[in-house]
Amino acid sequence: MNFFERQAAARRTSTRLIVLFALAVVGIVAAVDLAVLLVFGGGMGALVVTSLLTLAVIGFGSLYRMASLRGGGEPVALQLGGTQVPEDTTDIQLRRLRNVVEEIAIASGVPVPKIFVLEHEAAINALAAGYSPSDAVIAVTRGALEQLNRDELQGVIAHEFSHVLNGDMRLNIRLIGVLFGILMLSLIGQRILVYGRFGSRGRGAGGVVVAALIALAVGYIGLFFGRMIKAGVSRTRESLADASAVQFTRQTSGLAGALKKIAASDGGSTLTQRGDAEEVSHMLFGDGVGFSGLFATHPPLLKRIQALEPSFRAEQLEELRRRWRAKPPGSQDDALSAGTTGERRSPLPILPVGLPGAAAALDLTPPMVAAQVAQPSSEDYQRADSIVAAIPEQAGQLARQRDSVVPLLLGLLLDPSPQIQARQRTEIEARLGADMAATAQRLKGESLDALHPMLRLPLAAMAFPVLRLRPRPELDTFMDTVHAVVHADGRVSLFEYCLGRLLEVQVRESLDPSQYARFGRRKAGSVKQEFATLLAVAAQAGHEDAAAAQRAYLAGMQRVLPRDHVPYAPPADGVLALDAVWEPLDALDPLAKQVMVEAITAAVSHDGRVTVAEAELLRTICGALHCPLPPMLERN
Known part of the structure; x- marks a missing residue:
């Protein structure tokens, strides 16, 4: 299964x-x-x-x-x-x-x-x-x-x-x-x-x-x-x-x-x-x-x-x-040894697995990606070794320190555009103070701008246990700040928006876990408009040409709602339209979620070229909808 x-x-x-x-x-x-x-x-x-x-x-x-x-x-x-x-x-x-x-x-x-x-x-x-x-x-x-x-x-x-x-x-x-x-x-x-x-x-x-x-x-x-x-x-x-x-x-x-x-x-x-x-x-x-x-x-x-x-x-x-x-x-000379060292002993050779170039194109298919949800393989474990080793030492230390974890995560959300970043800094200052805003902006320039796209989510994953140690009032303020930073300007990128959403989901569930734990029961036919909005935004983000984006959207809709016609209509407010889709889509029946993952993949990969950034976007969307994807979407 x-x-x-x-x-x-x-x-x-x-x-x-x-x-x-x-x-x-x-x-x-x-x-x-x-x-x-x-x-x-x-x-x-x-x-x-x-x-x-x-x-x-x-x-x-x-x-x-x-x-x-x-x-x-x-x-x-x-x-x-x-x-x-x-x-x-x-x-x-x-x-x-x-x-x-x-x-x-x-x-x-x-x-x-x-x-x-x-x-x-x-x-x-x-x-x-x-x-x-x-x-x-x-x-x-x-x-x-x-x-x-x-x-x-x-x-x-x-x-x-x-x-x-x-x-x-x-x-x-x-x-x-x-x-x-x-x-x-x-x-x-x-x-x-x-x-x-x-x-x-x-x-x-x-x-x-x-x-x-x-x-x-x-x-x-x-x-x-x-x-x-x-x-x-x-x-x-x-x-x-x-x-x-x-x-x-x-x-x-x-x-x-x-x-x-x-x-x-x-x-x-x-x-x-x-x-x-x-x-x-x-x-x-x-x-x-x-x-x-x-x-x-x-x-x-x-x-x-x-x-x-x-x-x-x-x-x-x-x-x-x-x-x-x-x-x-304590003895080390037989199959029952109780080794206490950190050395890994495996009957299979562990091959070095490098990270693909940031501009590389990946070969993905919808069924392949759906099959990988929450099904990590040994290749993913080897890739995790490479990812941990590739994370800059300074960034890794910041992710494990209580005082630096908040500005680090906020730095991941800052937009490359100086104009948008200035508005985001204002939002951080209003809630967490000028020092926090300055630190987040400094980390953005020193450690995060040059970060490989495949390292952003793992870095956030490493930082999350430390973030959870902060008092609840501070976490509530952090969530409010994340929301404000993401919505500081309507031109925010889809990845930054989804990463902010993913952080909100994780923090909210860590604060009140029993309130948000449930098995979904909704069927795909009951969330047609939500599917249309998500696929339209994803298709538009991955295709510069409007006609190509429409074809990608239709490819996704064909996967999830083949008998329904929901016309392509990119939302006027862009990525911010996704605020209304997360909860209904997260409440889908598990098997309907499988079709949803295939539909998103079909839209992203319709042009036959999936960039590393698009693959990370796919992972972020799936993570926000509780369908975790391993870091290595393209397997040998």
Whole structure:
């Protein structure tokens, strides 16, 4: 399945989750009613009251837990005891982790997520949490950092990025909130029994204890349903994430090596905080609790290894365990070495991948580009290495520093025209002061004017985690400034406009992740005018001749709405007309978005020549509409 098919499958799974949750609630309410009827008796009125109270407890529990997770992935990492990895860390293992995460994020076309380490966990495990790439976190145990070499760590992180890209995180975090409600009765029963030991032994104490025991017993029914739902939702997606990681890294040894080390080591992937681990077990790289059979959230380790290495046999696991015990982590002379250096070891030669010239023409087709959305390959990973190396050292340092990240991003938005740039500077001065405006303009001239077009989005991706660290009022002011800079003059370029829009989307979603996380359901026929506006603007930007622009527009419309005739009418306000199209187009059904990407590509490439700047424009538009494209659109 490609990205759009997986998004559609995730939406169907979300619907199935609601159905399963409803069935679990019905079962719990029926069990409570039956217990009350058998123990206390009573008529229909009492059962109605009991049912309503049970529904209220479940509903309150789910709403409370979902509200506690509205901050996205960070609350999940903090709940597990995670410590955020600083941008300027000097720890070798943390530096290696940050380098791997940054490279994979750039290769995937998404912002670099926040990175956490579970310092007190010696097991090998990891997770990705959040509602969208804009608020995603990657958390890795200290045991994984100490016991995995770079190839193995890369395989694990690539597995987690599959969840980031394919909408699994969104479903996973909602699953935590939904399932918490059906566990509420069990929690209430436990608390009553614990505090009941020290409470009153008066006339009503016996009834309270009986009620607590009923709640506890019924709660275990909810626990059973919860574990079954998690197992049913998670197992297939874990297998798909393994396959995606292999496709990305183009080698099985890294991911297979990590799984073998989990199987061979005594600690495996089991976390010490069992209660918290069970709640997030469906989000982990390896089973963090130890469930098997019907409750297993992951396929058996042997099955996962055999999917990567079909010749691997069960008896080899015992040999690996023996070798692990004989040579504890730290030795470097066998397949179970726990390398802590930053060197990459790969069975395939890593070829240098240069950046194309800024005036180069790329050979792109609509189906090819659509197939690449959120599907990075090993070539993209190699290109990410080249991109990181090509970013000027000064610009890279500025992107990682809290005080310089805002003027750097504003500098990317400044127009080449001195007249427009003067108006933009005035807007920055009015909101952030003269010093900020001067710094942004200086960085524009010193570091950003000569920046290769393919380096602008990766630089913004590297800067985003640092930007998110700023207080919310400052981010609100930054968003207002971005909007003002983009709209300072009607002649603003399409790329600058789209980059500004992309920054707005990412900042907005990082501030209120749960509010903007949803699967789209609209069909292409319901947004005809929005399609027409986007394609007209894109065609006009890529073709100087009006007749050629019209032909490009019609080529795009033929892809998305072949049976409809929407005449070519370039909007009078140019790029600013796009303000009205983003929200309706972002609400499209996943499969309709696939057609949309093909339509935009058809319009941009209609003249048979796609420049690097046009390719970056395509990536920016797709990013703003949550269809992330890797940096290497033309593959060998």
